[in-house]
Amino acid sequence: MVLDPRLVLVLFIGTCILAINGDTDPNDVASLKVLFQSMNSPSQLNWNGDDPCGQSWQGITCSGNRVTEIKLPGRSLSGSLGYQLEPMSSVTNLDLSNNNLGGTIPYQLPPNLQYLNLANNNFNGAIPYSLSEKTSLIVLNLGHNQLQQALNVDFQKLSSLSTLDLSFNSLTGDLPQTMSSLSSIRTMYLQNNQLTGTIDVLANLPLDTLNVGNNHFTGWIPEQLKNIIQKDGNAWSSGPAPPPPPGTPPAVARNRNHKSGGHSPSDGGSSDGGGKKSGIGGGGIAGIVISILVVGAIVVFFLVKRRPKKSFNDVEKLDNQPLAQNEVHEMNSMQTSSVIDLKTFDTSATPISLKPPPFDRHKSFDEDEFSNKPVIVNKPTKVKKTVTAPTNVKSYSIADLQIATGSFSVEQLLGEGSFGRVYRAQFDEGKVLAVKKIDSSVLPNDMSDDFVELVSNISQLHHPNVTELVGYCSEHGQHLLVYEFHKNGSLHDFLHLPDEYSKPLIWNSRVKIALGIARALEYLHEVCSPSVVHKNIKSANILLDTDFNPHLSDSGLASYIPNANQVLNNNAGSGYEAPEVGLSGHYTLKSDVYSFGVVMLELLSGRKPFDSSRPRSEQALVRWATPQLHDIDALAKMVDPTLEGLYPVKSLSRFADVIALCVQVMSVMFHLNFYLVNRLYITCFGSLIEL
Structure with a gap:
């Protein structure tokens, strides 16, 4: 009998609610406590007790038993924002400006925010993509921080946004085209960044104030913006702007009578x-x-x-020109593949036969003219892809990487995975990165365009728990990826290769790692469009930074390498694969969830997914552990002995319940199980970390 996961969810949420007393919503209480701890437990706030609304905590505003505002500007707060703000579904105003907070802005933010002000802090990393879903946002102020990377936010749903301040950061790349959807925007500050490209996407926005100074913008300033823009410190084009493309509506200057009292030039x-x-x-x-x-x-x-009739020279002139619609019908009857407009064939859609129809030599050409022209019969023309090198990651030379890795010496080898070896790279400026050298058997030398396309796709993945791609190299038939480096190495090494200098992972850290990978998978599965199936989730691909925050490596790699499934199937037998992968060879979102459950089981037991050194009945971890996950006595015996019993029993039991949901038979597992897993963590996290 299979227990309905939805019923399990209701039961778990119920037990979580019972675990927290007080009038304030227990989700809000748990979230504020995590926030308090993440901000280094600031004594000046006097957040004591378990009832923020009833006890009137500083900076907290409530409506009924729900927290609606968190306003703590200028309180000398330090630390970070933690990882559990999303359950606070009634919070509309989050103001933590003018403090000393740092780290990355968490991906999980209150879902119904209207005002978000994190200005004048020390936040770094990327602006979280999750802001794309905050459809109620009116004011977004992230100015005066240390934010980096491209502005990877989809503005299409932010139609209520009135004020956007991203000034005084280190943002790079072009402005996203979705900015044209900001139909309510009045004020925009983008100055003092490293933004590039043109500002044409802002031309038709209802702006009253625009500052783009001190960036790397180029091109011409749109006519509509000339009266409001602050523009100094850019490389604008001089001279008259080129005429707009045919069909472009004429520029209409905005009526600003409320400011100037006069008429715009186009009024009369x-x-x-x-x-x-x-x-x-x-x-x-x-x-x-x-x-x-x-x-x-x-x-x-x-x-x-x-x-x-057309002469042979006429046809030659047409070779590089698109065909008019009436000529396409004529040319379909000819066997001249060089004239066919190949752009009309979508090779990603339903296969189309490129076999030319029979042609009548005398219909459009003289025989003596056409006889000298070579004809390719029944051979479809291969369309060469045009691939543009990504601009948001750095292009390294082979020489640079050879110097940084000691010519890829064994001493710098960090590990070897399914797609190639990874080396530690030390650069002159002191920066340390990780270089993955992709095997030629995985990506042959003649597939440089596929590699650049792969790099372009992976460079769009930005999440605090996904290892960031910072560069690449494609020279002399070699393909290398350059990632950020994480000092504590992989989770596999920490669990299974302990040395005299490393300490065992405590229970809190294990739960933190599981939660971080759950969030990384939620991002890949639910936020990315189309969804990214990782295909290779294992403890060796989970990297730990100095604070034991997890980072999922190789994300997107298996999705964009053409023969990745074959490579991964050749490495089968590790214990991470879902049963249906072994049968069909196909990877899905559900098989990712299964592998995630195996990693959680690894965290709980300290055992490898498959260990041939153990008795036969205990070699396959999932098969051995699954029957014992709901037996509290047997469960206690399964726990990693290095924990020495230092874990809360209730937390252990819930951890095991989540594992059981992930590794159950796929045929009865529905897609929302992973959504359920993530929500279970968010809802119960306060209880899970009790010691």
């Missing part, structure tokens, strides 16, 4: 003395021009139709 038409308009208006001139164009087109059409 041309006048003559006493105000009489000229005899021919703009509409009349346009009508004349259009009439001339139409008549000219008709004349050209009949001249072309009267030509009995």
Whole structure:
């Protein structure tokens, strides 16, 4: 009998609620306590007890039993924001400006925020993509921090945003095209960053104030923005701007009577003395021009139709020009693949037969003209992909990486995975990075375009728990990826290769690692579009930084390498694969969840997923452990002995319940199970870390 996961969710939430007393919503209490601890437990706040609303905690505003505002500007707060703000679904105002808070801005933020002010702190890393889903945002102020990387936010749903301040950071890359959807924006501060490209995407926004000074913007300033923009410190193009593309509506200057009291230049038409308009208006001139164009087109059409045949030279001229619609019908009857507009064939859609139809040699060509032209029969033309090198990551040379890795010496080898070896790279400026050298058997030398496309896709993945790609190298047929380096190495080494200098992972750290990887998978599965199936989740691909925050490595790699499934299937038998992967060879979102459950079981037991040194009945970890997950006595005997019993029994039991949900038979597992797993962690995390 399989227990309905939805019923399990209700039971778990119920037990979590019972575990916390007080009038304030228990989710809000647990979230504020995690926030308090993450901010180094500031004594000046006097957050004591378990009832923020009833006890009137400083900076906390409530409505009923729900927290609605957290306003703590200028309180000399330090530390970070933690990882459990999302359950606070009634919070609309979060103001922690003018403090000394740092770290990355958490991906999980209150879902219904209207005002978010984190200005004048020390936040670093990327702006979280999750802000794309905060549809109620009116004011977003992240100015005066140390934020980096490209502005990877989708603004399409932020139609209520009125004020955006990202000034005085280190943001790079072009402005996203989705900024054109900011239909309510009035104030925008982007100055003192490293932004590039043009600002054309801002041209038609209803802005009153715009500051883009001290960036690397280029191109021309749109006419609509010239009266409001602060622009110094950029490389603007000089001279008159090029005309807009055909069909572009004319620029309309904004009426700013509320500021200047005058009329905009476009308010009135041309006048003559006493105000009489000229005899021919703009509409009349346009009508004349259009009439001339139409008549000219008709004349050209009949001249072309009267030509009995095309010469060979005419055809040569057409080779590099798109075909008019009426000519496409004619050319379909010819066996001249060089003339067919290949852009009409979408190779990613349903396969299309490129076999040319029979052609009549005498229909459009003279025989003597065409006989000298080579003809390729029944051979489809291969469309060469045009791949643009990514601009948001650095391109390294082979020489740079050889110097940094000691010519890829064994002493710098960090590990070897399914796709290649990873080396430690020490650069002159003191920066340490990790370099993955992809095996030629995985990505052959002649697949450079595929590699650049792979890099471009992976460079778009930004999450605090996903290892960040910072660069790449594609030279002399070699393909290398450069990632951020994490000092504490992999979770596999920490669990299974302890040395005299490392201490065992405490229970809090294990739960923190599980939660971080759950969030990384939620990002890959639910936020990325299309979803990214990792395919290779294992403890060796979970890297730990100095604070034991987990970072999932190789994210996206298996999704974009053409023969990745074959490579991974060749390495089967590790114990992480879901049963259906072994049967079909196909990876899915559900198989990722299964592998995640195996990692959790690894964290709980300290055992390897498959260990041939153990008795036969205990070699396969999932098979051995699953029957014991709901037996509290047997569960206690399964726990990693290095923990020495230092864990809360209730937390252990819930941890085991989540594992059971992940590794159950896939045929009865529905997709929302992973959503359920993540929500279980968020809801119960306060109880899970009790010691």
